Amino acid sequence: MKNENNYLKLIFSPDWGLIEGIRNFIEDFTLTSLKWAGLAKASALTASELLDNAVKFSSGNRVSLEVVLTPESGEKEEVTITVENYADEQNIKRLKTTLKEIKQTSPRDAYLMKLKIAMDRGMGHKVSELGLARIQYEACALCSLHIHDDNRVSLSAKLLKKRL
Amino acid sequence: METFMITEKAFINIIEDTNNITLAWRGTIDSDYANAVMRDFLMDFHEKCKQKNISKLTSDFRGVKFMFSSGIKTLIGWFKLFADDKKYPVTIIYNNKIRWQDVTFESIHMIIKGIELIAKEGSPE
Numbered sequence: 001m002k003n004e005n006n007y008l009k010l011i012f013s014p015d016w017g018l019i020e021g022i023r024n025f026i027e028d029f030t031l032t033s034l035k036w037a038g039l040a041k042a043s044a045l046t047a048s049e050l051l052d053n054a055v056k057f058s059s060g061n062r063v064s065l066e067v068v069l070t071p072e073s074g075e076k077e078e079v080t081i082t083v084e085n086y087a088d089e090q091n092i093k094r095l096k097t098t099l100k101e102i103k104q105t106s107p108r109d110a111y112l113m114k115l116k117i118a119m120d121r122g123m124g125h126k127v128s129e130l131g132l133a134r135i136q137y138e139a140c141a142l143c144s145l146h147i148h149d150d151n152r153v154s155l156s157a158k159l160l161k162k163r164l
Numbered sequence: 165m166e167t168f169m170i171t172e173k174a175f176i177n178i179i180e181d182t183n184n185i186t187l188a189w190r191g192t193i194d195s196d197y198a199n200a201v202m203r204d205f206l207m208d209f210h211e212k213c214k215q216k217n218i219s220k221l222t223s224d225f226r227g228v229k230f231m232f233s234s235g236i237k238t239l240i241g242w243f244k245l246f247a248d249d250k251k252y253p254v255t256i257i258y259n260n261k262i263r264w265q266d267v268t269f270e271s272i273h274m275i276i277k278g279i280e281l282i283a284k285e286g287s288p289e
Contacts, residue, residue: 016195020173023194023230041263045230048194052232111267115240116275123203123241130233138267 006033006069014055014063014085023048026067026081033069034077038164042139043067043079046157049131050083053155056127057095060086077161084154092147095155099145102133111137140164168205171198174228176205177288183219188288190227193235202235206242214251221246224257224288225265240272247276255280257288 008029012018027044031037047065054063066082087095102110114133118125135141140163146154166178174191187209193202213221231239246254256273258265260283273281 016197020192020194038263045264048230049233052234108271112271112274115236115271118237119240119244119275121237121241123207123238123245125237125241128234128237130237134233134236134267137271138263 006071007067009064009066011062011064013061014058016055019048019051019055022051022065029067030069030079034071034079034161036077036161039077039079039159039161042141042159042164043081046079046081046135046139046141046159047083049135050081050155050157053095053131054083054085054153057087057091058085059088059091059151062086079159080156081159082154082156084152086151087153088151092151092153095145095153096147098129098132099143102136103143107133107137107140170201170205171195174198174202183217184222185213185218185220186222186224188224188227190288192230193228194230194232196234199232199234199238203238203241206238207245210242210245210249213246214249218252220253220255222255222257225269226257226259226262226284226286227288228265231264231268236268239268240276243272243276243279247278250278253280254278255282257282257284259283259285261285 023044026047027040030043031040051065064084068080070078111133114130118128118130132143135157136143139159141157141159144156168176168178174193177188179186256269256279258269260266269281
């Protein structure tokens with residue numbers, strides 16, 4: 001197992017109730033394969049936030065989650081998590097803007113900026129917009145976005161053991 | 165001691181000792197429903213604390229395994245309420261060995277002044 005990628009793909013309906021089970025499963029799957037709790041917890045958080053985003057903003061009835069584990073030796077172990085869903089133009093635009101904003105500064109400063117915005121909006125505001133900034137800082141994830149011609153959104157996060 | 169159930173996966177023990185109140189949180193908060201219940205409880209609780217003229221509020225988060233981002237948004241909004249009102253001092257207890265707690269409460273502490281932050285291992289009593 002040490003020299004091969006471990007891989008999984010799940011396709012499910014955009015349902016809140018499924019996220020906790022998937023989060024726990026991703027943590028177990030990553031821990032079993034890579035034997036490092038810090039990376040497993042970061043993977044679980046990342047999957048959870050990306051799925052949360054997909055469930056909230058999906059315009060279709062399918063969300064897919066793909067996890068690829070690369071169990072290299074030493075510090076090179078990495079996890080790539082990709083969530084795909086369909087979204088409307090407005091949500092795609094919002095996602096692009098958020099990603100651009102949080103990449104303009106350090107992960108820490110981006111998270112602080114988003115926290116401050118959330119604080120100023122108050123408790124009654126429905127959307128947090130914290131998720132991507134949070135995984136970038138808390139899970140040290142490197143996020144990337146690809147929009148397909150048919151409005152399918154692929155949002156990926158790469159986690160490296162050496163960054164955690 | 166009273167217990168407020170947020171969902172079947174999360175609850176808050178409310179411990180009153182003379183004029184001090186401790187909230188001991190436990191569980192996992194990871195849905196919009198849980199967030200809405202938590203938000204309504206915290207807004208109402210803040211008003212009650214002001215009316216009761218309490219001496220101190222301690223909120224112990226060490227028993228929270230996971231909180232999704234919408235829950236963190238609600239927490240920072242709640243902290244802002246009592247930081248603005250300045251009606252009673254607030255202490256936050258968290259476990260800095262649990263990464264979400266360490267990152268979240270250290271970050272919030274940088275933004276909101278006037279809240280005491282205590283890092284402590286273990287679980288709430």
